[in-house]
Amino acid sequence: MNKKSAIEKNIKLIAENRKARYNYFIEEELECGIALEGSEVKSMRSGKTSVIESYASIEENQLWLINCYIPNYKYAKTFTHDERRRRKLLVKKRELFKLMKNKGRQGMTLIPLRLYFNSAGIVKVLLGIGKGKKLVDKRQTEKKRDWEKQQGRLLREKG
Numbered sequence: 001m002n003k004k005s006a007i008e009k010n011i012k013l014i015a016e017n018r019k020a021r022y023n024y025f026i027e028e029e030l031e032c033g034i035a036l037e038g039s040e041v042k043s044m045r046s047g048k049t050s051v052i053e054s055y056a057s058i059e060e061n062q063l064w065l066i067n068c069y070i071p072n073y074k075y076a077k078t079f080t081h082d083e084r085r086r087r088k089l090l091v092k093k094r095e096l097f098k099l100m101k102n103k104g105r106q107g108m109t110l111i112p113l114r115l116y117f118n119s120a121g122i123v124k125v126l127l128g129i130g131k132g133k134k135l136v137d138k139r140q141t142e143k144k145r146d147w148e149k150q151q152g153r154l155l156r157e158k159g
Contacts, residue, residue, distance in 0.1 A: 010119035015049045020111045022138065024130030029113065030099070032125045033090035034065060039076040041123065046071075049115060056089060056110035056127055058100055063089040065112060065125060089125060099129070107131045 020026070036044075043049070054068040065087045072080045091099070102108055114126040133141070 012117040014044050014047065014115040014117065014123070015051045016114050017051050017054075017112055019052065020113050020128060020130070022133075022141065024109065024111055024128065024132055025137075026111075026113070026128040026130045028102070028129045030091070030095060030127045030129070032063065032127055034115075034123050034125050035088040035090060036070075036123060037079070037081050039073040039079060040070050040081050042076070043070055043073040044115070044117075044123065046073075051112045051115050051125075054112050056112060058096070058103060058110075061096065063091055063096060063099065063110075065089050068112070068115075089127070102129050 048071050050069040055066055057064050057066055067084055068087060069084055070081070071083055099110065103110065109130055109132065111128045111130055112125050113128045116124055116126070118124050
């Protein structure tokens with residue numbers, strides 16, 4: 001069993017941004033921690049969290065996750081949280097400077113790809129450093145995917 005599949009077995013997926021790979025060329029991935037309140041963690045376990053419209057931003061030498069939707073926990077009576085508040089992402093200083101350098105290049109964006117619990121039960125965010133695709137690139141990606149599906153069908157019929 002390779003290392004990647006062993007790691008992916010030990011995670012519990014909370015939310016995934018599946019359109020990110022369709023809309024962006026992902027050049028690099030980075031795993032980050034996230035600073036949360038108690039009711040947010042409990043709410044994430046229900047599985048209604050979304051990272052589809054969110055993005056990461058570097059402001060004042062800190063990394064922030066913006067517009068991530070985490071619904072209120074219905075059993076938390078007194079201490080509720082704002083559903084779309086900015087959440088601080090936790091990375092090492094050298095990783096932050098590396099991100100700042102990559103973000104400085106023209107057209108680079110920080111996109112959250114996945115939100116998950118790791119094997120220790122800690123919430124992690126997988127950030128992708130990507131560049132936006134143009135319409136032509138999206139069409140090529142779609143053609144390639146369709147051809148691979150067709151190839152698989154042809155091999156199954158003949159084999």
